[in-house]
Amino acid sequence: MTSRVEETGSTFDESHDPESEPANGGKRVRRLDRVVIRFAGDSGDGMQLTGDRFTSETAGFGNDLSTLPNFPAEIRAPAGTLPGVSSFQLHFADHDILTPGDAPDVLVAMNPAALKANLADLPRGAEIIVNTDEFTKRALAKVGWQADPLDDGTLAEYRVHPVALTTLTVEALKETSLSRKDAERAKNMFALGLLSWMYHRPTEGTETFLRAKFAKKPEIAEANVLAFRTGWNYGETTESFAVSYEVAPAARAFAPGRYRNISGNLALAYGLIAASRQSGLPLFLGSYPITPASDILHELSKHKNFGVRTFQAEDEIAGIGAALGAAFGGALGVTTTSGPGVALKSETIGLAVSLELPLLVVDIQRGGPSTGLPTKTEQADLLQAMFGRNGEAPVPIVAPASPGECFTMALEAARIALAYRTPVFLLSDGYLANGSEPWRVPEVSELPDLRVEFATEPNAPDGSGGFWPYLRDPQTLARPWAVPGTPGLEHRIGGIEKQDGTGNISYDPANHDHMVRTRQAKVDGVSVPDLAVDDPGGDAGLLVLGWGSTFGPIAAGVRRARAAGGRVAQAHLRYLNPFPANLGELLRRYDRVLVPEMNLGQLAMLLRARYLVDARSFTQVSGMPFKAAQLAAVISEALDD
Amino acid sequence: MTEIKATGVTANGALKLTAKDFKSDQEVRWCPGCGDYAILAAVQGFLPELGIPREKIVFISGIGCSSRFPYYLSTYGMHSIHGRAPAIATGLASSRPDLSVWVITGDGDALSIGGNHLIHALRRNVNLKILLFNNRIYGLTKGQYSPTSEPGKITKSTPMGSLDEPFRPLSLALGAEAGFVARTIDSDRQHLTSVLRAAAQHQGTALVEIYQNCNIFNDGAFEVLKDPATRDAALLRLEHGQPYRLTPDGEEIVHDVTDPDPTRAFALSRLTEPTPIGVLRAVARPAYDRQLNAQLDQAVAERGEGDLSALLSGSDTWMVR
Numbered sequence: 001m002t003s004r005v006e007e008t009g010s011t012f013d014e015s016h017d018p019e020s021e022p023a024n025g026g027k028r029v030r031r032l033d034r035v036v037i038r039f040a041g042d043s044g045d046g047m048q049l050t051g052d053r054f055t056s057e058t059a060g061f062g063n064d065l066s067t068l069p070n071f072p073a074e075i076r077a078p079a080g081t082l083p084g085v086s087s088f089q090l091h092f093a094d095h096d097i098l099t100p101g102d103a104p105d106v107l108v109a110m111n112p113a114a115l116k117a118n119l120a121d122l123p124r125g126a127e128i129i130v131n132t133d134e135f136t137k138r139a140l141a142k143v144g145w146q147a148d149p150l151d152d153g154t155l156a157e158y159r160v161h162p163v164a165l166t167t168l169t170v171e172a173l174k175e176t177s178l179s180r181k182d183a184e185r186a187k188n189m190f191a192l193g194l195l196s197w198m199y200h201r202p203t204e205g206t207e208t209f210l211r212a213k214f215a216k217k218p219e220i221a222e223a224n225v226l227a228f229r230t231g232w233n234y235g236e237t238t239e240s241f242a243v244s245y246e247v248a249p250a251a252r253a254f255a256p257g258r259y260r261n262i263s264g265n266l267a268l269a270y271g272l273i274a275a276s277r278q279s280g281l282p283l284f285l286g287s288y289p290i291t292p293a294s295d296i297l298h299e300l301s302k303h304k305n306f307g308v309r310t311f312q313a314e315d316e317i318a319g320i321g322a323a324l325g326a327a328f329g330g331a332l333g334v335t336t337t338s339g340p341g342v343a344l345k346s347e348t349i350g351l352a353v354s355l356e357l358p359l360l361v362v363d364i365q366r367g368g369p370s371t372g373l374p375t376k377t378e379q380a381d382l383l384q385a386m387f388g389r390n391g392e393a394p395v396p397i398v399a400p401a402s403p404g405e406c407f408t409m410a411l412e413a414a415r416i417a418l419a420y421r422t423p424v425f426l427l428s429d430g431y432l433a434n435g436s437e438p439w440r441v442p443e444v445s446e447l448p449d450l451r452v453e454f455a456t457e458p459n460a461p462d463g464s465g466g467f468w469p470y471l472r473d474p475q476t477l478a479r480p481w482a483v484p485g486t487p488g489l490e491h492r493i494g495g496i497e498k499q500d501g502t503g504n505i506s507y508d509p510a511n512h513d514h515m516v517r518t519r520q521a522k523v524d525g526v527s528v529p530d531l532a533v534d535d536p537g538g539d540a541g542l543l544v545l546g547w548g549s550t551f552g553p554i555a556a557g558v559r560r561a562r563a564a565g566g567r568v569a570q571a572h573l574r575y576l577n578p579f580p581a582n583l584g585e586l587l588r589r590y591d592r593v594l595v596p597e598m599n600l601g602q603l604a605m606l607l608r609a610r611y612l613v614d615a616r617s618f619t620q621v622s623g624m625p626f627k628a629a630q631l632a633a634v635i636s637e638a639l640d641d
Numbered sequence: 642m643t644e645i646k647a648t649g650v651t652a653n654g655a656l657k658l659t660a661k662d663f664k665s666d667q668e669v670r671w672c673p674g675c676g677d678y679a680i681l682a683a684v685q686g687f688l689p690e691l692g693i694p695r696e697k698i699v700f701i702s703g704i705g706c707s708s709r710f711p712y713y714l715s716t717y718g719m720h721s722i723h724g725r726a727p728a729i730a731t732g733l734a735s736s737r738p739d740l741s742v743w744v745i746t747g748d749g750d751a752l753s754i755g756g757n758h759l760i761h762a763l764r765r766n767v768n769l770k771i772l773l774f775n776n777r778i779y780g781l782t783k784g785q786y787s788p789t790s791e792p793g794k795i796t797k798s799t800p801m802g803s804l805d806e807p808f809r810p811l812s813l814a815l816g817a818e819a820g821f822v823a824r825t826i827d828s829d830r831q832h833l834t835s836v837l838r839a840a841a842q843h844q845g846t847a848l849v850e851i852y853q854n855c856n857i858f859n860d861g862a863f864e865v866l867k868d869p870a871t872r873d874a875a876l877l878r879l880e881h882g883q884p885y886r887l888t889p890d891g892e893e894i895v896h897d898v899t900d901p902d903p904t905r906a907f908a909l910s911r912l913t914e915p916t917p918i919g920v921l922r923a924v925a926r927p928a929y930d931r932q933l934n935a936q937l938d939q940a941v942a943e944r945g946e947g948d949l950s951a952l953l954s955g956s957d958t959w960m961v962r
């Protein structure tokens with residue numbers, strides 16, 4: 001395949017290298033350059049775990065990859081129903097890829113609901129592996145199927161592999177001490193074994209993982225390993241699987257270095273720990289559980305030996321309040337949440353703006369308004385982060401573009417907060433949080449130096465020997481950070497307007513005007529890198545500009561448009577407040593600007609207001625990321641305009 | 642001062658501070674005659690007794706007349722937002738166990754908008770000393786009824802009388818598993834100081850309710866407890882180890898602030914005639930901040946200081962050359 005052009009939109013059969021050769025056991029091995037697999041089952045079937053394991057094997061093997069978990073908000077929606085279906089999609093390739101793939105080449109369906117919920121996404125010719133044991137009359141009726149789709153022609157366009165997954169698993173485990181029910185639960189490992197055989201995945205990692213996961217229950221561990229191996233052997237021996245596939249490692253796609261697979265939330269947690277280390281300040285997280293941010297709280301709670309204090313507060317207001325209190329005391333204060341939590345924290349963010357203390361506010365966006373779609377992705381909190389406070393309360397905003405970038409941008413958020421003594425927003429979303437990709441592990445020596453100097457000496461310019469908490473650094477406009485415990489610098493700060501310099505309460509109109517403008521100037525003056533634009537020919541008339549997690553799909557869409565001859569430039573914002581200094585000039589360089597967003601055009605509104613450019617929105621708020629094909633079509637339309 | 646050391650605060654024997662050392666240069670701006678003045682004077686008079694240097698003391702308040710308090714002290718201080726001081730102080734005290742952290746709050750601040758933070762601070766038992774200035778009215782917003790106003794209270798927002806049952810702050814605190822609960826009165830300097838002393842010595846969260854007169858919007862709310870003609874009958878002065886009766890002919894009970902069972906303290910907290918003042922309960926319980934910091938030490942002892950490079954690598958890596 002023209003391997004640099006990702007997802008040319010062709011179907012499975014056409015897009016892949018048909019070269020095949022006979023292999024051991026009379027089975028044929030076919031070489032592919034990329035595959036999209038979707039594991040789908042009931043919430044209780046362990047599909048997320050199965051997907052995670054396949055991802056780990058794939059990452060270890062050296063493919064480039066991208067994942068998309070998709071699960072219901074309910075912990076256990078009624079078994080066998082459409083709302084209860086949980087799925088995990090994985091795209092892996094021998095070249096660099098940008099998205100979890102538009103459509104699966106292979107669907108593993110553990111029950112009729114999983115088949116029905118995902119069938120519409122499958123292109124003609126896709127392979128379907130179904131667990132036939134679950135295709136009972138009752139189970140079919142639950143999803144409204146009168147006839148069995150496995151034999152009424154519904155699946156005629158697909159290549160179906162019926163496998164009695166449950167029966168085979170129970171049969172394989174009958175010598176173990178497990179009850180039938182427990183044995184049945186290992187069927188996901190059977191499926192994983194089968195897929196691992198099909199795609200030549202290494203298996204040691206999963207076996208080690210299972211033994212560690214069930215270390216306290218060795219019988220369960222061994223039963224799962226046995227189910228996994230039986231699935232693998234089943235592929236090797238059964239006639240219904242005549243072909244297996246090879247997807248070569250994607251070494252060329254990666255810069256040299258040590259790699260691991262990482263999800264956005266994990267990268268973010270590591271970024272916070274790294275920021276704590278690099279600044280020499282203890283990390284204090286104040287948080288209240290909320291999907292999809294809770295995993296950061298969980299992860300940080302594990303790392304107390306890094307001096308990390310995690311505080312599960314009584315609500316989001318207390319979470320940020322405690323983080324701010326810790327910041328007053330000289331800690332790197334962080335609060336993590338999602339949109340509804342940000343709404344509750346607004347007043348305290350305003351206080352932090354007024355106190356001019358460093359504070360990180362991490363918003364893992366989800367579908368809104370209100371409770372909205374807790375497990376689905378959206379980027380509709382941009383304007384909330386930008387403006388969602390009383391008064392003029394500017395806050396810098398950064399946004400990572402990929403799971404791995406959550407690490408870098410956490411460090412960036414800390415840099416800005418510490419250098420300018422301000423709260424900073426980091427906007428991630430459900431797609432970045434749970435999705436994963438290979439990530440080059442940085443050397444600690446490459447990480448930025450974030451050390452700060454606390455004030456230690458009186459600074460009053462009037463020679464009184466006193467301390468002025470709002471006497472600013474002329475360069476950054478940051479005020480001194482004098483932490484309690486420092487003799488001679490005792491001072492009081494608060495949310496009431498204060499006189500610049502002394503910090504004493506002031507209701508003076510001119511001072512207030514000055515302070516409002518000074519706080520704004522401080523944020524406007526935050527140094528952020530210029531925006532780089534990708535315009536290979538240098539002659540594009542159309543700029544596609546995005547921010548946050550849409551980077552992958554936009555880049556994939558741009559590649560397709562270019563492959564079809566389109567002259568299109570791409571740029572992606574990681575800094576949303578302040579915008580990069582060259583943004584205005586860059587926008588004016590292009591005839592047209594297209595802004596795809598998973599909201600109703602929030603960035604486009606800011607760009608229009610700030611730069612008076614006719615930025616055009618393309619928006620989607622379905623709770624799902626954009627697809628490359630969809631964006632390619634929108635881009636070519638814009639090119640034709 | 643040995644008890645002070647036990648609260649995790651460093652005592653400095655050489656320190657010689659006076660009330661004057663705790664006065665800030667800011668002009669005090671409460672209404673003339675406000676009970677807050679007396680409380681401020683009592684606190685400034687008491688702080689030197691702690692033997693803690695000024696820089697190690699932090700006062701955090703919410704919003705209200707009472708919450709202006711930190712501006713008038715020469716310690717570190719934060720005047721925060723309405724109701725949230727206990728949460729902010731929790732973060733500070735948990736990450737800086739070397740500090741002596743005090744919270745100043747009003748009846749509206751602590752019990753209305755900040756009710757949730759107050760009860761959780763109490764059950765969590767962070768090392769905070771919370772001084773609740775109860776004037777049974779919203780002072781700063783000019784006289785609406787508060788969660789401690791008596792039923793039927795006529796105010797600007799309740800011209801026909803308030804309808805809701807008030808909180809009894811000490812009952813609420815005991816229900817929230819508070820380890821230290823006390824009540825005192827703004828005008829009784831000596832009693833106020835003795836209660837502050839007891840609170841300072843307590844390890845964990847201490848709640849001190851201070852009856853405070855708002856002479857502008859709720860003048861005389863505690864007059865029976867203050868008037869020399871009525872106060873002896875109206876007050877029940879609790880002393881640890883001394884007997885008291887819940888009713889004039891009830892059984893004699895020896896007051897034990899350390900009683901692990903909160904039942905008697907709760908009965909006292911419900912009592913209005915007479916009104917108990919003094920320490921109702923002072924039961925030691927491990928403080929949250931200490932335990933949190935002990936977990937950090939334990940994690941280091943068990944796993945060693947965190948190794949960032951090892952953390953970032955994890956267990957599943959591969960090389961690309």
Ligand SMILES: Cc1ncc(C[n+]2csc(CCOP(=O)(O)OP(=O)(O)O)c2C)c(N)n1
Binds near residue numbers: 706748774779
């Ligand atoms: C979020 C918010 N809501 C409302 C207010 C207005 N407000 C300020 S103080 C106060 C009540 C104060 O009463 P109390 O806590 O009893 O303090 P006091 O003034 O009586 O000392 C109110 C409602 C505010 N500052 N912030």
Ligand code: SF4
Binds near residue numbers: 674
């Ligand atoms: S309004 Fe009441 S509480 Fe407020 S300062 Fe005046 S007298 Fe004191």
Ligand SMILES: [Mg+2]
Binds near residue numbers: 747776778779
């Ligand atoms: Mg009041």
